[in-house]
Amino acid sequence: MQLLSELVQIFVAEYPELLLQIDAAVRDGNADGLRKASHKLKGSLLQFSAPMASHAAADLENLAAGNFLKNATSSVERVKMEINSLVRLLEAMVSSGEARANKAGEI
Amino acid sequence: MKDMATALADSQHGKLLRILLVEDNSVDAHLVSGLLRNSPQATECIHTRNLNEALVRISDEEMDVILLDLNLGDSSGYETFDRVRRAAPGTAILVLSGSDDEELANRTVREGGQDYLVKGSFDGKLLLRAIRYAVERKMSEEALRKSEATVRAIFENSLDAIVIFDERGRFVEANEAAAALLAAPRSDLIGSTIHKFAGEGFDREMERMRISQSGRGQFNVRRPDGTERMVDYCFRANILPGRHLGVMRDITEQQRLEDQLRVSQKMEAVGRLAGSVAHDFNNILGVISGHAELLELRGQDESVRNKATKILTATTKASSLTKQLLAFGRKQVVAPTLLNLADVIRDISSMITCLMGPETQIAILSSKAAGTVYADQGQMEQVLLNLATNAHEAMPFGGTLTITLDKADGSDLPEQVPPGSYVHLSVGDTGTGIDPAVQERIFDPFFTTKKTGSGLGLSTVAGIVKQAGGYVVVESAPQKGTKFSVYLPRVAGAPERRVKPAGNGMTNVRGAETILLVDDEEELSNAAAEYLQECGYKVLKARAADEAMEVARHFEDRISLLVTDIVMPGGSGRVLVEQMKEARPETGVLVISGHADDAVHQHGFLATTAFLQKPFTLQSLGVKIRSILDGHKPA
Numbered sequence: 001m002q003l004l005s006e007l008v009q010i011f012v013a014e015y016p017e018l019l020l021q022i023d024a025a026v027r028d029g030n031a032d033g034l035r036k037a038s039h040k041l042k043g044s045l046l047q048f049s050a051p052m053a054s055h056a057a058a059d060l061e062n063l064a065a066g067n068f069l070k071n072a073t074s075s076v077e078r079v080k081m082e083i084n085s086l087v088r089l090l091e092a093m094v095s096s097g098e099a100r101a102n103k104a105g106e107i
Numbered sequence: 108m109k110d111m112a113t114a115l116a117d118s119q120h121g122k123l124l125r126i127l128l129v130e131d132n133s134v135d136a137h138l139v140s141g142l143l144r145n146s147p148q149a150t151e152c153i154h155t156r157n158l159n160e161a162l163v164r165i166s167d168e169e170m171d172v173i174l175l176d177l178n179l180g181d182s183s184g185y186e187t188f189d190r191v192r193r194a195a196p197g198t199a200i201l202v203l204s205g206s207d208d209e210e211l212a213n214r215t216v217r218e219g220g221q222d223y224l225v226k227g228s229f230d231g232k233l234l235l236r237a238i239r240y241a242v243e244r245k246m247s248e249e250a251l252r253k254s255e256a257t258v259r260a261i262f263e264n265s266l267d268a269i270v271i272f273d274e275r276g277r278f279v280e281a282n283e284a285a286a287a288l289l290a291a292p293r294s295d296l297i298g299s300t301i302h303k304f305a306g307e308g309f310d311r312e313m314e315r316m317r318i319s320q321s322g323r324g325q326f327n328v329r330r331p332d333g334t335e336r337m338v339d340y341c342f343r344a345n346i347l348p349g350r351h352l353g354v355m356r357d358i359t360e361q362q363r364l365e366d367q368l369r370v371s372q373k374m375e376a377v378g379r380l381a382g383s384v385a386h387d388f389n390n391i392l393g394v395i396s397g398h399a400e401l402l403e404l405r406g407q408d409e410s411v412r413n414k415a416t417k418i419l420t421a422t423t424k425a426s427s428l429t430k431q432l433l434a435f436g437r438k439q440v441v442a443p444t445l446l447n448l449a450d451v452i453r454d455i456s457s458m459i460t461c462l463m464g465p466e467t468q469i470a471i472l473s474s475k476a477a478g479t480v481y482a483d484q485g486q487m488e489q490v491l492l493n494l495a496t497n498a499h500e501a502m503p504f505g506g507t508l509t510i511t512l513d514k515a516d517g518s519d520l521p522e523q524v525p526p527g528s529y530v531h532l533s534v535g536d537t538g539t540g541i542d543p544a545v546q547e548r549i550f551d552p553f554f555t556t557k558k559t560g561s562g563l564g565l566s567t568v569a570g571i572v573k574q575a576g577g578y579v580v581v582e583s584a585p586q587k588g589t590k591f592s593v594y595l596p597r598v599a600g601a602p603e604r605r606v607k608p609a610g611n612g613m614t615n616v617r618g619a620e621t622i623l624l625v626d627d628e629e630e631l632s633n634a635a636a637e638y639l640q641e642c643g644y645k646v647l648k649a650r651a652a653d654e655a656m657e658v659a660r661h662f663e664d665r666i667s668l669l670v671t672d673i674v675m676p677g678g679s680g681r682v683l684v685e686q687m688k689e690a691r692p693e694t695g696v697l698v699i700s701g702h703a704d705d706a707v708h709q710h711g712f713l714a715t716t717a718f719l720q721k722p723f724t725l726q727s728l729g730v731k732i733r734s735i736l737d738g739h740k741p742a
Contacts, residue, residue: 006141007134011134014133036178040131040205043134043176044134044135047134
């Protein structure tokens, strides 16, 4: 639980920057930048075993690899939505885990 | 780099495993570090975020495993793997990727990556197991690679020919030495069969090896140009299924040298035997000729004296034969004198005639006007005999042997001979001639083109001529013949006279001095003593060195001359001479011997001592003794 808590902290601190890079790449038509950022995001999402979020990031990476940036906006929105859900879930997991740990400590 | 076996041993004993994690994603990096930290294996995880930083760490530190993300800020995809692999060829690389890209995964593993793990698909247990397997596999690969490199280096650099062939005898591998031995490029050898190079004994040996599956032996290989080389080989069947190993060593030259050594050892033994027989035979001849001389001198009856003369003539002929034997055995005393080679040719011509046989014509064009040389007569005879023998062997179906003797100087001389005045002896034949390629080597010791040759004949000729300050020149044309020309420096002066029997008159050999005669050959000693007593001398006799000193000790008067043999039982004549010179410095010395033993040569004994070679006539002994006693220089 300690490791998960640390990973969530790192992810929560870093993913907004990755989303900003993704937005900028779509806006600027920078396919390579979009591919790298979405790939990196995908890697992190895979580690949390979050298939919906990681598939969304993978789709975005594939669009960038195929230079289909016109269709990227909706995919970006989907990624953001999945990440929001994931982060809420992860934070809830961490909170409940810590509560259980504290309770166990009190006992 | 740390040895892989050590790395595995370390990991197996729970020691620290050093891991380089190359990952630009903080979440991923933290996850891997965390998984390793929580595992039972002691690990040290060093994290770098990009390729360049990783390459610096690799060059500075030893790592056991590299966990590598392929997509980094400064490199991506296969290129990342390739650069790390080149920088750390001995380190296990485990790829961690966010892409489940089968093609990329296959490629990295094919090119040396130990594993390809997709992020999110492993937990701590799986990761640690993958790391351990990666280390073990890499260790095995490295051990195999080193072993292969070692075997390959041995294979490529071996001086022995190494070949691997299949069931049909087709070469699968052949090293450079094999290409050299078989005189064919390696590229030609691969795919061709070993049977193509089969020489004498090959089939027999292959059959033997087929049955025994391994072993060693000898056979001949035949090169594409038809020449054969003898090889010592080692064979092992099925070093791999259907792959057979053959190692061959060219022993042609070694075999030739061994054959030559055997021949020369045989020649040496024959020579020793010949010398020994000649020595003993000389003593017997001495007894016969001594008594015949006494008969010739004292015989009242004309018919008896004539018979004695005939015996003497026969012993003279026999003596010339023993001289040849001594020359052959190289036991003759080398005593250069002023010689006219015309005399030598004349003396030896009958023997040459016997050697040649009826199918060979002999032409001798010899002139005494050619002049005098300073050389040993026995050696000159040997030169003539060796050259004549060679000429004879070059004319298997007969021909003409021509021996010429004249003088040569100025423009007569070939370019190999420095300017000067020479006596020119030539021996020519009308035989097969000598191949130009062979001519350069004909004077090399042990070089021969004959199946039964010793390779010593011409080298002996060259040695003798060189020792006499001369030169040998060969001219030859295939199927026309060969001419050997010997150039010996001409010297001023007339040839030394041979000691001639002084007829019946004894005045020139008479004396009244006391002579101590020492020889273990009693009969010879008796004849000599009797003769010397006839000449008026007082003769003391002894059969050994110690006995001679005893006789001298008890004899009170002056002993004018010690006449002694060299090789005798109970002490050598040389020691006796030294002892006598010390005890009786006034006593002169005359050494008589059938052959010059090593002691005589090594100590330069004869240079300062009068010497008479056996067999000798009693009269020549008388003349020699008188000459020494009258104060002439030793000769």
